[in-house]
Amino acid sequence: MPETGVKSTFSKSTGLPRKRFYRARAHSNPLSDSHFPVPISPSHVDYSIHFPQIFPDSSKKIQFADVGCGFGGLLISLATLFPETLMVGMELRDKVSEYVKERILSLRVANPGQYQNASVVRTNSMKYIPNYFEKGQLSKMFFLFPDPHFKEKNHRRRVISPFLLDEYAYVLGVGGIIYTITDVEELGDWMKSCLENHPLFEALTEKELEADPVVKLLSSATEEGQKVARNEGQTFQAVYRRIVPTEQTS
Amino acid sequence: MEETEAEVAPALIAVHPHRSSVAVAVGYDLRVFDLLAGVGVTLVNDSSSSSSSSSSFHKDSIRAIRFSANGNLFVSAGDDKTLKIWSSISWRCIFTLSSEKRISAVAISNDESCVCFADKFGVVWVVDITGFDANQPLLDKKPTPLLSHYCSIITSLEFSPDDRFILSADRDFKIRVTNFPKKPLDGAHEIQSFCLGHTEFVSSLAFFQAQEYQHHLLSGSGDSTVRLWDVSSGALLDTCDVANKAGLLESNGNGKSEEHGHAVTDLCTTLDGLLVAVAIQGLQGIALLSCNVSAQTLTLAKVVSIEGEAFVPTCLGYAASARELWIVTGVSSLPGCSHPSFARVRVISGIDIEQEAVVLGDDKMPGGEKLLETLQGTASVDENAFLAAAEAVKTAMCNLLIKKQYTSESRESRKKTRNDRKLKQ
Numbered sequence: 001m002p003e004t005g006v007k008s009t010f011s012k013s014t015g016l017p018r019k020r021f022y023r024a025r026a027h028s029n030p031l032s033d034s035h036f037p038v039p040i041s042p043s044h045v046d047y048s049i050h051f052p053q054i055f056p057d058s059s060k061k062i063q064f065a066d067v068g069c070g071f072g073g074l075l076i077s078l079a080t081l082f083p084e085t086l087m088v089g090m091e092l093r094d095k096v097s098e099y100v101k102e103r104i105l106s107l108r109v110a111n112p113g114q115y116q117n118a119s120v121v122r123t124n125s126m127k128y129i130p131n132y133f134e135k136g137q138l139s140k141m142f143f144l145f146p147d148p149h150f151k152e153k154n155h156r157r158r159v160i161s162p163f164l165l166d167e168y169a170y171v172l173g174v175g176g177i178i179y180t181i182t183d184v185e186e187l188g189d190w191m192k193s194c195l196e197n198h199p200l201f202e203a204l205t206e207k208e209l210e211a212d213p214v215v216k217l218l219s220s221a222t223e224e225g226q227k228v229a230r231n232e233g234q235t236f237q238a239v240y241r242r243i244v245p246t247e248q249t250s
Numbered sequence: 251m252e253e254t255e256a257e258v259a260p261a262l263i264a265v266h267p268h269r270s271s272v273a274v275a276v277g278y279d280l281r282v283f284d285l286l287a288g289v290g291v292t293l294v295n296d297s298s299s300s301s302s303s304s305s306s307f308h309k310d311s312i313r314a315i316r317f318s319a320n321g322n323l324f325v326s327a328g329d330d331k332t333l334k335i336w337s338s339i340s341w342r343c344i345f346t347l348s349s350e351k352r353i354s355a356v357a358i359s360n361d362e363s364c365v366c367f368a369d370k371f372g373v374v375w376v377v378d379i380t381g382f383d384a385n386q387p388l389l390d391k392k393p394t395p396l397l398s399h400y401c402s403i404i405t406s407l408e409f410s411p412d413d414r415f416i417l418s419a420d421r422d423f424k425i426r427v428t429n430f431p432k433k434p435l436d437g438a439h440e441i442q443s444f445c446l447g448h449t450e451f452v453s454s455l456a457f458f459q460a461q462e463y464q465h466h467l468l469s470g471s472g473d474s475t476v477r478l479w480d481v482s483s484g485a486l487l488d489t490c491d492v493a494n495k496a497g498l499l500e501s502n503g504n505g506k507s508e509e510h511g512h513a514v515t516d517l518c519t520t521l522d523g524l525l526v527a528v529a530i531q532g533l534q535g536i537a538l539l540s541c542n543v544s545a546q547t548l549t550l551a552k553v554v555s556i557e558g559e560a561f562v563p564t565c566l567g568y569a570a571s572a573r574e575l576w577i578v579t580g581v582s583s584l585p586g587c588s589h590p591s592f593a594r595v596r597v598i599s600g601i602d603i604e605q606e607a608v609v610l611g612d613d614k615m616p617g618g619e620k621l622l623e624t625l626q627g628t629a630s631v632d633e634n635a636f637l638a639a640a641e642a643v644k645t646a647m648c649n650l651l652i653k654k655q656y657t658s659e660s661r662e663s664r665k666k667t668r669n670d671r672k673l674k675q
Binding site (some may be wrong): 030031033035038041042122126127130131135162163164165166168169170198199200245 | 401439661
């Protein structure tokens with residue numbers, strides 16, 4: 001290897017971290033006990049670490065969460081599309097989250113003033129969502145190309161499930177939107193039916209989907225999405241809004 | 251070795267809300283004493299169960315017992331994946347239910363319309379028992395999933411006194427407050443709040459019975475604190491570091507600080523919540539906290555020591571009418587000991603602000619020797635069993651509820667054998 005020194009994992013031309021040095025397994029066990037630090041409660045999340053240019057002089061809260069952000073493609077696109085909104089990617093694989101962290105830091109250096117509103121945390125969002133966000137704090141949640149977990153005994157590891165939707169409904173404000181997309185038809189059907197059957201979510205209409213600039217990013221912005229596009233694969237998306245349930249009649 | 255330790259279950263106690271009977275569970279054994287008649291109760295299994303010849307109704311350790319608020323029902327459940335609902339008048343089992351997983355906690359709604367139980371996978375199930383008849387076995391009742399903690403053991407389950415919320419506490423430091431729906435069979439989807447602040451597993455929950463404070467909650471935890479919460483907002487109102495305040499940390503002495511040595515194992519509100527009884531590992535007796543809900547303070551009032559024996563309670567029960575605190579210590583089995591199981595019951599009377607609490611001697615016990623024989627299995631107890639039991643309970647609790655900690659070296663060596671670590675150089 002000719003390159004030596006501290007910056008060897010960064011590309012010389014772009015200054016961005018190079019993915020080959022952050023290879024990780026494609027999957028991580030969400031059921032295992034975690035050994036990374038977890039904030040005790042949302043008020044313990046240190047915003048000044050994540051958004052040093054904005055905090056401590058602001059009282060803003062994180063509004064977008066990209067759950068299982070992977071290499072951070074969507075987060076990077078959203079950061080410039082919504083420059084005033086704080087957003088965080090959540091990733092369980094430590095090397096991948098490390099990559100996203102470096103990627104954001106490099107982008108901040110290369111583009112002064114930009115990307116200050118995006119950050120990443122290494123966490124198990126299936127376990128610790130309530131430790132990061134208060135009730136109704138989020139306005140958008142993203143679940144892009146999640147692990148399909150085909151076996152029925154592993155369905156409980158899926159990141160969209162009827163029970164976990166209760167927690168997502170808790171952190172999403174009324175009117176908040178949950179975006180899901182996958183290239184696995186079986187999982188697409190699963191996610192859609194979970195959301196469809198949940199009393200706190202309703203589907204966006206075709207018109208609303210077309211008007212939403214974020215919907216287009218779902219398949220184009222992420223590394224996984226680009227891979228699917230290259231292979232001319234199909235994608236299946238489900239976009240739902242958090243609603244107040246219609247009063248139960250009994 | 252570790253396997254057998256993990257299987258040890260602490261002894262449990264439950265006092266009938268009108269103090270007509272007391273139940274103790276040790277291992278698979280369920281023992282009930284009728285305080286009004288002064289005799290031990292013979293439990294009767296329901297006809298649907300085939301093994302009527304066997305004297306034990308549970309096949310493995312019982313992990314949860316409780317009376318309903320009105321005292322008409324009693325439930326028991328545990329590691330044998332079986333939940334039994336008993337009429338606490340006839341002591342006939344009116345319903346036996348099989349769960350897919352081991353059951354770790356149970357709750358009965360205050361209107362006695364629903365029984366909820368939590369399994370080891372973190373799923374809370376609900377059984378609708380509306381219109382039950384104490385003389386008629388319930389038939390064809392299937393449990394429906396109500397809510398779920400993501401693969402975390404649920405340690406405690408409680409209904410708020412007005413049945414508006416169902417609370418579930420888990421080993422991941424969380425207390426979840428969920429709106430209990432009008433149609434529970436459709437699931438409970440609306441989360442009211444999360445009570446976050448504990449830094450170890452949450453072991454026990456207790457509500458105040460007083461009308462104006464029925465949305466206030468107390469919780470005990472492996473972090474050796476008791477905390478006061480407002481459940482509608484999830485706000486932490488006060489924290490009492492019981493181990494510290496009760497002087498447990500100093501008495502440990504000689505520089506050896508034991509981790510997880512003083513987990514709060516159980517708590518119980520008395521006098522409508524003015525005093526809170528706390529069982530904490532390492533304390534031979536109980537701590538009484540005085541709680542002022544309107545001022546939002548929780549302070550240690552006194553420690554009631556139990557003289558003469560190394561009695562570290564595993565479970566507490568309160569008889570409001572007699573102002574008695576019923577306490578039990580014991581385990582389902584003592585490793586390396588001839589005793590198959592061990593249980594010891596004591597009563598502390600005079601639970602009051604003014605009065606001095608008195609630990610009753612065996613001759614002063616309500617129900618006398620007969621009660622001790624029924625609940626303990628024997629009137630006299632082996633003094634050597636106490637410490638072994640306390641140690642076994644502590645180890646079992648740690649194994650079950652505390653995350654395994656690996657040294658950085660062992661984690662490094664694990665990582666080295668992972669093939670995704672190999673960087674192309």
